[in-house]
Amino acid sequence: MLIRKRALLGALLAAVLCLPAGVGALAQGNDPTALLRDAVNAYSKYSYVGQVQNTDYGVKNANAVLFRIEHRAPDMTRRWYLAPESLFGDSIIGRGDTSYDIDPRAHKIIVTHDDALDDQVAMDDNFGLLLHNYRAVMGPDDNIAGRRALSVLLVNRYTGETVMRISLDAETKLVLQKEKYAASGSVAHQMRFEQIRFTAAIPDALFTVPTSGYSSTVGPGHAIPSNDLTAVVRTAGFAAVGPKYLPDGFLPVAGDVTDIKSVRTLHILYSDGLRTVSLFENARGAAVDLHEFTVHDTKVRGGSAQYVEDGPTTLLTWSSGSRHFELVGELSRDELVRIASSVSAV
Amino acid sequence: MMQHPTNDILLDYIHGELAPARDAFVYAHLEQCETCRADYEAEIAVGEMLRANAAREERELPASVKAEIWKRVREAQPSVWNLLAVWARPAVAIPVAAAIAIAAYFGTTYIGPQGAPSIEASYYLQDHADMNGTIPFSDHNAENPVELENAAAVDTQQTAVNVQPASYTADANP
Numbered sequence: 413m414l415i416r417k418r419a420l421l422g423a424l425l426a427a428v429l430c431l432p433a434g435v436g437a438l439a440q441g442n443d444p445t446a447l448l449r450d451a452v453n454a455y456s457k458y459s460y461v462g463q464v465q466n467t468d469y470g471v472k473n474a475n476a477v478l479f480r481i482e483h484r485a486p487d488m489t490r491r492w493y494l495a496p497e498s499l500f501g502d503s504i505i506g507r508g509d510t511s512y513d514i515d516p517r518a519h520k521i522i523v524t525h526d527d528a529l530d531d532q533v534a535m536d537d538n539f540g541l542l543l544h545n546y547r548a549v550m551g552p553d554d555n556i557a558g559r560r561a562l563s564v565l566l567v568n569r570y571t572g573e574t575v576m577r578i579s580l581d582a583e584t585k586l587v588l589q590k591e592k593y594a595a596s597g598s599v600a601h602q603m604r605f606e607q608i609r610f611t612a613a614i615p616d617a618l619f620t621v622p623t624s625g626y627s628s629t630v631g632p633g634h635a636i637p638s639n640d641l642t643a644v645v646r647t648a649g650f651a652a653v654g655p656k657y658l659p660d661g662f663l664p665v666a667g668d669v670t671d672i673k674s675v676r677t678l679h680i681l682y683s684d685g686l687r688t689v690s691l692f693e694n695a696r697g698a699a700v701d702l703h704e705f706t707v708h709d710t711k712v713r714g715g716s717a718q719y720v721e722d723g724p725t726t727l728l729t730w731s732s733g734s735r736h737f738e739l740v741g742e743l744s745r746d747e748l749v750r751i752a753s754s755v756s757a758v
Numbered sequence: 759m760m761q762h763p764t765n766d767i768l769l770d771y772i773h774g775e776l777a778p779a780r781d782a783f784v785y786a787h788l789e790q791c792e793t794c795r796a797d798y799e800a801e802i803a804v805g806e807m808l809r810a811n812a813a814r815e816e817r818e819l820p821a822s823v824k825a826e827i828w829k830r831v832r833e834a835q836p837s838v839w840n841l842l843a844v845w846a847r848p849a850v851a852i853p854v855a856a857a858i859a860i861a862a863y864f865g866t867t868y869i870g871p872q873g874a875p876s877i878e879a880s881y882y883l884q885d886h887a888d889m890n891g892t893i894p895f896s897d898h899n900a901e902n903p904v905e906l907e908n909a910a911a912v913d914t915q916q917t918a919v920n921v922q923p924a925s926y927t928a929d930a931n932p
Contacts, residue, residue, distance in 0.1 A: 448894070451895075452894055452895075526888055526891055534892040535892045535894070538892050538893050538894055539894045542894050542895075576895060578895060587895070590895060653778075656782060656785060656786070665892075665893075666889055666892065668889070670885070672877050672881060673875040673877060674875075675874055675875065675877065677877075679885060679889065681886075681889045681890070683893055685893070685894065686893070686894070686895065688886070688889075688890055688893055688896070690882070690885070690886040690889065692882055692885075694874075696874040697874050698874035698875055698876060698877055699874070699876045699877075700876060700877055700878070700879050700882065701876040701877065701878045701879060702879050704878075704879065704880065705879060713772065713774070714772050714798075714801075714802035714805070714806075720879060722879075722883055725883060725886070727879055727882055727883060732774045733774060738882045740882050740883060740886040741886070753785075754785060756774075756778060756781045756782060756785065
């Protein structure tokens with residue numbers, strides 16, 4: 413019996429060890445899951461220069477940003493903005509998990525550190541969550557920026573809706589175009605390379621952050637996200653409440669506690685591996701300042717609530733006693749209200 | 759057999775006054791029971807109507823009464839010298855000076871209705887985007903650039919303080 417168990421374990425181990433070779437073989441036949449895995453890794457393997465357009469589609473308007481990009485693998489990137497006019501000449505230099513937002517007109521640099529970008533374990537977990545909740549299906553081949561592209565559709569296993577279409581460079585598997593769809597089927601976000609050339613000959617000077625004549629400011633700090641959510645909730649210092657309803661496949665995946673203007677704020681991110689929603693709460697009744705947005709009224713549990721839209725992202729805010737909540741995400745407004753209405757003590 | 763919440767319980771639920779377990783029960787029940795859902799909607803509608811009515815009554819003072827009030831206010835206005843004499847009294851001058859000092863100390867920070875500062879919406883939008891960093895193919899992920907517009911819009915006065923999650927211990931909860 414013991415021998416039989418060992419033989420079984422041995423066979424399983426052999427199967428696991430052979431998995432990479434098997435995946436590689438499938439990739440040649442365009443296995444969409446293997447292509448997605450290659451796409452995630454391509455950014456740190458290939459260097460390139462190009463031009464990218466990012467467009468966010470709101471309910472009535474769209475916002476587009478156009479920039480030049482120089483990327484030297486594994487993690488040096490410079491983006492130089494061409495449009496809109498208000499951003500023309502601005503650039504962002506990314507060096508590992510630190511980014512420098514450079515405004516040459518104001519002679520100002522904002523330095524931001526994002527530890528989440530180092531968290532390989534969380535990235536792997538979330539990729540597993542994506543594959544659990546979405547079926548990857550090959551779509552028709554495409555041609556983007558003069559290169560042949562393979563397209564992969566991500567279909568939600570619960571609703572059957574296509575949530576994202578990713579077009580990968582056939583040779584390197586780099587993401588050349590990405591379209592995210594709203595629940596209605598309309599395009600909510602598109603990223604697209606207008607031009608791209610793969611080259612390793614990118615001079616160091618492009619990634620040098622200017623110092624002379626610039627004032628440097630540390631950007632808004634963000635606590636290190638943790639997937640130990642029990643510990644995060646304990647750190648909040650108040651009895652946290654959470655949603656009883658989440659769309660199918662959503663789980664709490666990360667959280668942090670941050671003091672903003674001396675107000676301790678708990679932030680929990682829920683995701684199904686592709687879509688996300690954030691719940692912020694504070695126990696000091698610190699309201700959100702919405703003056704930069706067009707504010708709409710709605711109801712949460714019969715009480716008054718407001719929401720604003722920033723492209724495809726909606727921020728819904730409401731209060732309950734001294735507790736103040738913000739729910740932020742790209743889900744439909746009805747879905748956000750439903751989640752908000754289910755928020756009560758965990 | 760399904761147990762329906764009483765009207766009192768529904769009212770407590772609407773006002774968020776139920777204990778967590780009871781609150782969860784009522785929420786789940788309302789999701790399934792159309793009869794109770796209708797009662798719940800009706801209670802909300804009645805509350806809204808009462809509130810609207812109260813607000814209307816507060817606003818709608820007869821015009822003749824308002825005119826009379828304003829007339830008396832204007833008649834009662836003191837002279838400039840009377841005003842200066844009032845402001846110079848220690849009982850008024852000291853608290854006013856203290857209020858000015860406190861206002862100067864807190865600068866331009868907006869104090870919300872409950873004494874807490876308000877936090878700009880851009881902070882929440884940016885923090886949401888930042889925490890998406892580990893989500894595959896997210897807009898903030900490495901394949902796709904950060905939106906400079908959002909990064910620049912965040913008020914730098916709104917500096918956040920990291921709370922180290924590494925030190926999570928049982929006594930971390932104040």
